[in-house]
Structure formats: structure tokens, C-alpha cells
Amino acid sequence: MTATASSAATSGVADDRPYLEVDDLRVQFKTEDGIVRAVDGISFALPRGRTLGIVGESGSGKSVTSLTVMGLHNAARTRITGSIKLDGREIVGLDDEQVRRMRGRDVAMIFQDPLSALHPYYTIGKQISEAYLVHHPGRKAEARKRAIEMLDRVGIPQPKKRADQYPHEFSGGMRQRAMIAMALVNDPSLLIADEPTTALDVTVQAQILDLLEDLQREFNSAIIMITHDLGVVSQVADEVMVMYGGHAIEFGSVEQVLRSPQHPYAWGLLQSVPSLRGNAEEDLDPIPGSPPSLINLPSGCAFHPRCAYKMVGGGPCDLEVPELLPTADAGHVVACHLPENERRRVYEEEIKLGAAQ
């Protein structure tokens, strides 16, 4: 308790300075077909106690961004440039061993499918204490106590008994709780959740998100929530980054991005969410086409081949990559050639009513 209290006190002071700073991050993989530009120039900052939602389709680069922060990319095939700073410390270019020490202790991760992410042959308790033991070597009894404490904290009944059970003896929601307990066992300052609710029942989803929010308040950690589910984003995120083809194309507070999005891709995402109150007969409005190949991105704005508003503003959509530029709203940045007043008009007149709000 004293440890948490003092770290919360110190981090309370340091809150102005972001815990995680990513600057112009570029991640490229060499494959037989060519170079995959999985992340192409991403910058963001995240202080303790805040949640950033990263939204995008599969292959937009959202998971690669987080794996790179964790140092879980395949070092032999990956080229990383730019900067990732954790608590002021640069981690791009650190050797494997240094990144490994930080992994699980400073930054932890929760994965999409807790059944496949947990080892089928070890008990839940063993897997959690192992995570503690890596960073606290030799303290076996303490690790087990801590594992049971964490299971209790994430709301698993009879934690002592459950610690000796195997993942297959847990339900989906309980498994994800155990996964969260494992991620938080070392009090990490940054928690990356990669689609943590996608594999779960809707009712369980809400419980898991609530739990994450509670724990965030308690541990004052920063959270990156990677998802394609705008419902999840609206529930937990403070800021939202929308990714497309390895680029960030819109960034702002959750209100800015979800209530007045300005990028046509973000409109598309909103329109493809089914509405509870809408007309059951009405078809959903999916974004036409499919996500671009990260080896051969379309020229100019990567979204332009699928964009219903391309060239409407006369902008060089097919020639020039749009930059992330500030809008009239402070903190809301958008990468689109469409003029801002035109974007606002289109959203108000054409999108807002149709979108499931």
C-alpha cells in the first residue's frame, strides 16, 4: 500500500509530462513481396491516468504500433525509426535485454483472445506469479500471494482456489480478468489493451471495460486501448487516434472525434456502426472497398480510392499525402485535403443524421 501511495504521489507531480511520447514513429518490415510500411510517421503523447483509443480497420497499423512500444516486433526483419520515450527514456535502439527488463514491469499488455493468450498447460496462478517473479526474482511465496491478491482485485471469486486452475477451466470473461491481473501484477505505468473485449460476450465486455477504468483510477496508469469498436472507444477513451494505412488521419478528444469527426474515413466508421434505435430494415452503410496494401499504398491520401468526397475540395487527393493539420477546435487534428468548413458542412448535413448516435 505504501508503495502504491508514494508512486501515485510522485506520478501525480509528474503528470504534466507525458509518460509515453511517440514521435514520428516509422515501422517497416521486409517481406518477400516488398517493404511493408506498417506504421508511417505516427506521433502522440500519453500522460499517466489517461486513455488513448487507437481506432482503425485490420491492417491499419494499430497493433504494430503497440507491439513496437512493447518491443515485441521481430527485430531481425523490422526497421524502426523515430522515437518512443517511456518516462523520458528513449527505447528505440535499446538492446533486447534492456527492453525485456522493462517489458511486463513498466509496460504490460492485454491481448484479444485470452484463451489463446494464456498457456494451456500452466495454472492461472503459476502464470501470474511467473510474471511477478521475472521482475522480482527469488520471491516465490510473495509471488503466489500477489497472484491471489490480483485475482481477487480483478473480481475473481475464490481466488485461492481459482489460482490452481487451468485457463480452460475459466469462462471467457474470467480469463480476460485473469489476463488483466497478470498484466497489472507489477503495477505497470502503461497498459496496452489490444482489442481486449473483441472475443467476449457483449455483457462481459462492459464489465471488463468498467474493471479497466477502476484499475486505472487505482493504479494511475496510462492505457492505450486498441480497438475497431467505436462503442468501446466512447466508453473508455480520453483521446482518440484514427489510423488508416499506417498513418494517423485524425486525432482529438473523444468528443471531438466521435461527435464531430472531420475525416471521411472516420465518417465511414461511424456510419458502419449498427444503431439500436434505427430502422431495422435499413442496410448498414459500410465503407466501400477494402483496406489498402501496406506494401503499395495508394498515392496521395491513402484513403482516396475509397473516399466519396475525393477531389470535392479540388485538393490533390491522389497526388499529395495530406498532413495532420490543426482545426478550429484546439487539439483536434485531421489529415484531409477537403477544406475544413466543407468538412464541417458535410458532417452536419449528410453524416450526422444517418450515423448511429
Next chain:
Amino acid sequence: MIRYLIKRLVLAVLAMVAVSVLTFLLFFAVPTSPAYVMCGKQCTAHDIAQTEQRLGLDQPIVVQYADFMKGIVAGRTYGSGELAVHCDAPCLGFSFRTNEPVTSILARTVPATTSIVVGATVIQLVVGVGLGMVSALRRGTAFDRAAVGTSLVGASMQIYFFGPILLLLLVYQLHVLPTPGYTSPLADPGMWFEQMLLPWLTLGFLNSAIFARLSRAQMLETLAEDFVRTARAKGLSRWRVYARHALRAAITPIVTTAGLYLGAALGGAVITETVFGVNGLGRASVDAVNQLNLPVVMATVLLAAFFIIVMNVVVDMLYSVIDPRVRLG
């Protein structure tokens, strides 16, 4: 666990009975009378009838089968009077051709086969699985490519090609090894080892190739699993991720394959024994088939089935030890 074991043993016994019935029917499926085969061309009809009586072949088939089963439990006596031969329990039949109970043929040949097979299994598990694991961890390197190439050659090679080459080279040209054969390790362990070395290396190398390919594929598949990524995300060292998380999961199918291989091979390493002239079970059964020495054929088939069934049970038990998801019951 106990309940499961009992259930499996009952099933195993049933399978053995089924196999014994099938092999027993062999006696009646062959076109010539076993008595005729045994007593030879100059036999008169009277001689054949006498032999048939001695073998019990004049009895109805069910009675014959009952006699056979009774022999296994209590032993039996063939014929009567002066010509009577006794066959102690467990009596698996009597080889009139060589004038001895089948069990003594088995007792003579099984140790040779077991020696070959166990030695080769050790090699294939150490060399094959080791090679596969290391090349999976070093995927794409020169080592991996060399290992994959070698194991492809090994997997496509045949014992009757590779064996004689080694035999010619090591035994007849360089004289570094004695002619392969079987000496009891109790009598002369050094000789046993030297004579067995060539069969071990040959069979071991060829099987290693198969196990290297299997374990490389298994390990690569496991390394791509989510739980391996989780292990790395915890900050575990590379070695710990491999040894505790990846290997443990990758080893399960290898255990299965190795167990079934072992079971099948114990029934007779036919080609290896023939190539190296080792008097093992495989060679004995081939000889028995050639000579239509049916009691021996039947016994070797039964024994082979026994090994396979036992290894199946063993593999299932091991599986439940390795994988907690497998509930026995």
C-alpha cells in the same frame, strides 16, 4: 485415473482378442493344410491325418481356438503317447518345423529387436528432436537450411540403400566395426554395443530426419502462438520463453508420434534386421511367413499388436500428464 486405466486395459484386452481371432483364422485362410506344409512332400494321406490330429486340426475351429487360448493361460500338450510335446504356459503355439515352442523363438529374437529399436529411438529423440528444435529457433539461418536439407535427404532415403553403404564402408572396407548381430549385453556389453552401433546409426539417422522435420514444424507453429507472445510480453528471457512455454507445448505431438513409432517398431524392425542380418523378431516373422510356419506367424503378429496397443495406452497416459486439458475418465 485408475478408472481410466482399467477401462483402457479392458479395451486393450478386447483388441488383443480380436487380433488373435483374426490371426487364428489365417490357419484356415491359407490354401494348403498346415499339416501338409509341416510334414513335407513325401507325406502320405495317413501321415497328414496324423499330423492334423496332433495339431488338433481335426477339431472344430471353436475348439481349436479355445485350446489355443487355454494354452496361453495353462500350457498345453500336443499329440499323445511317444510323440507328445509339452508346451509350457504361456504357450503361444509350437513350431513343429524347428521343434520348439514358439515362445523360445520369441525369447531368442525379441531382445535383438528391442536393442535395435530402443537404441534408434534414443538417437532419433536426441538428434532428431534436438535438430528440429534448434533449427526452428534459428529459422532461416545457414544452420536451419543445412538441417532442413539433411533431413529431407534422410527422410527420402531407404534403409536398404543407406544400410548396405554403411555396412560396406565401416565394416568391410575400414573394419572399424564388427559385423552387426546380436550378443546379449549381459554376456558381453562391449560386443553388444559395437554390433548394434551400425543398426542404431542407420535406423536412428533415418528416423531422426522424420523427427527433425516434425519437431521443427511443431516448434515453428508453437512459436507463432499467442501464449508465446504473452510470455515475451511478461519480460521473460528468450531462453525461458523457449524452454518453458514453447517447448512444453510443442513436445506433445512429438511424444505421441515417438510412442506409436516405438510400438510399431518393437513388433519387428523387419528391413533393418534383414539388411544387417540381425536375428530379431522381424526376421523371424518374415522367415515364418516364407515357410508358412503358421504358429510362429500368429505369435509374432499377436506380439506386434500387443506392443502397439500397449504403446497407445502409454501415449494416452503421457498425454494426460503433459496436457491438463486432457481429462482421463
